Amino acid sequence: MSFLLALDQGTSSSRAIVFNDKGEALGLAQQEFRQSFPQPGWVEHDPLEIWQTQLACAREALRAAGLAAGQIAAIGIANQRETTVLWERASGRPLAPAIVWQDRRGVGHCERLKADGHAEWIRARTGLELDAYFSATKLAWLLAHVPGARQQAERGELAFGTIDTWLVWQLTGGARHVTDPGNASRTLLFDIHRQVWDEDLLALFGIPPSLLPEVVDSSGVMAETLPTLFGHSIPIAGLAGDQQAATFGQACLQPGMAKNTYGTGCFLMLNTGHQPVESRHRLLTTLGWRRGGETHYMLEGSVFVAGAVVQWLRDGLGLIDTAADIEALAASVPDSGGAVLVPAFAGLGAPWWDGHARGILVGLTRGVTKAHIARAALDAIALQTVDLVDAMGRDGAGPLTELRADGGAARNDLLLQIQADLLGVPVIRPRQTETTALGAASLAGLAVGVWSSTDALASHWQAERVFEPTRSADWRASQLNTWHRAVERCRDWAAE
DSSP: OOEEEEEEEOSSEEEEEEEETTSOEEEEEEEEOOOBOOSTTOOEEOHHHHHHHHHHHHHHHHHHHTOOGGGEEEEEEEEOSSOBEEEETTTOOBSSOEEOTTOOTTHHHHHHHHHTTOHHHHHHHHSSOSOTTSHHHHHHHHHHHSTTHHHHHHTTOEEEEOHHHHHHHHHTTTSOOEEOHHHHTTTTOEETTTTEEOHHHHHHHTOOGGGOOEEOOSEEEEEEOOHHHHSSOOEEEEEEEHHHHHHHHTTOOSTTOEEEEESSSEEEEEEEETSOOOOSSSOEEEEEEEETTEEEEEEEEEESOSHHHHHIIIIISOSOSSTTHHHHHHHTSSSOTTOEEEOOBTBBOTTTOBTTOOOEEEOOOTTOOHHHHHHHHHHHHHHHHHHHHHHHHHTTOOOOOOEEEESGGGGOHHHHHHHHHHHTSOEEEESOOOHHHHHHHHHHHHHTTSSSSHHHHHTTOOEEEEEOOOSOHHHHHHHHHHHHHHHHHHTTTTOO
16 A cells, blocks of 8 residues: 655645545644734735644654655645745745735735736736736735845845745755746746746746746656655655645546635636636636646636634634534524625635725624624625636536535535535535645655556545535525625725
8 A cells, every 4th residue: 555645734724644545544733823914914924834834744644644754655745825935045044924825915016017007918828817816926025125135036045936835945955946837827927828937927027037946747756855854755746736736636637627625715626628718707717737748727716715704703703712613603593684794804806806805794783693693604605606606607617517615614514505505506525525635645646656547546536425405596696696785895995
C-alpha cells in the first residue's frame, strides 16, 4: 500500500492529512493561526506562523498515521489562493505580513486602472475581473509601502509567491521557487492562453519579473523536502490552489461536472475541459490544473463570505459558542422570519464584483430572534451560490444536474438541504469530505505512480448522502426576489 501526505494550508488553519491509495484518511492534524485586521478592509497573516503551523501539522499527521517519512510516496500541497507573500531570497525572511485574499486595500488601485480603460483587455488575457481579490495589487502595494522593497526587488534580492510557493520554498530550504498554472492564474499577472507571466501586465502593475516563481505542472515531481524536516526527504509532486484541488478531489474530471466548497468563502467550479470559456456574466475563467502538459480550465464563481459569516455570529456577536451550534439553532425555526442577511463584509464577489458593498441585515421585526438570524445566515450562503449557478447557466454552461459539496460547512445537513431547495437540483456530499487535501494528494499520487490514471482515481469517489430538492419553483423565485432586493440595498455602501 502507498501513502501520501497532503498539506492543506487554508485561510484560518493549517492542516495535514495522510492518505492511503484508496483515498482513506489515516492521520490528520490541524492548527488555527492568528487573523489580523489592522485597518477596516485589511486582512493579514504572519507567513512564518503559516509555515510553522503547517510543518507542525505535517509531523503530527505522520505520527497519527503511525508512518515514517520514508514510507510517504509524495507530498501534495493545496493552499489558500491569491494571498501574497514577499520575502528575501538570501534569508527567507518575509518583508511584511502576508496580504490575504480577502484584503481590500487594492480597491482604489483597481478603480484607477478601470477608469483608464484596462479592465477588458486584462479580463481577456487573465480570465479575471480587475479586482483587489487577486495578487497583483497586493504585491504592488507591498513594493510601494515597505521601505526599500522596490529597490531590493529591482536588484533581484526578493521573491514573491502565493502560499504554495512560500511552502515549497520553506520545505526545500530555498532550493525551489515554483508555482503551478492554477495558482499563477489567480494573480492577474498570468496569460491563461499562452500560460506565461505576461510582460504587459507586469509593466502595468510595476512588478519586476525577477520576483516571479517558475511555473511547473500541477502534477509532477518538482522538488524534494530537506531531509532534516521529517527525517527523510520526500518528493513534492502536487500543487494546486485549494479550489482546484477540491475539484480534483471531488472527481469533477470531465467537462460539465461542478463542485461547491463551503469554506471561509464559497467557491463554485465547473470543469469546462481543455478550452477556456469566456464569461459574459462576470464569472472567472481560470486554470484548473495541468498534467503532462494537458490543461483543464474552469469557470469559477467566488463568494467572499460563507462559513466566515458563521464565525462572525460566534466571535463577533456571540450568538453561538461553536460553529457547529448554528445548525441546531437555525433548525429551531422554520424560516428566517423575514430577516435577510447579506454578508458583504469584504464587498461582494461574483457576479456583482462590488468592492464597496457592505453587509446588511434587513427585514427585522420584533419577532426576529437569534435563531432567525442564524437561519438567515445559512440562507445567505446558499443564495449566493444560486447566483453563481444562474450566471454559469447564462454563460452557456448548460443546466446543472447535480452539485457536489465539500468544505467544513458541508457537514451542515440543514445548509445542504436549503441549498438543494434553492437550486432545484440534488446536492451530493461525498463520503470523503476532505476533498481539498485529497485532491492535492491525488495530483501527487498520479505523478509518482500511486494511481495509473484518473479513471482509477475517480473509482474511489463515493456519495455519502444526497439532498433532494423539496420546494416548488414558485417558492424558489420568491426567495430569490427577496434576496436580490436586499443585495441592491447593500451595493456601493462604502463609496466615498
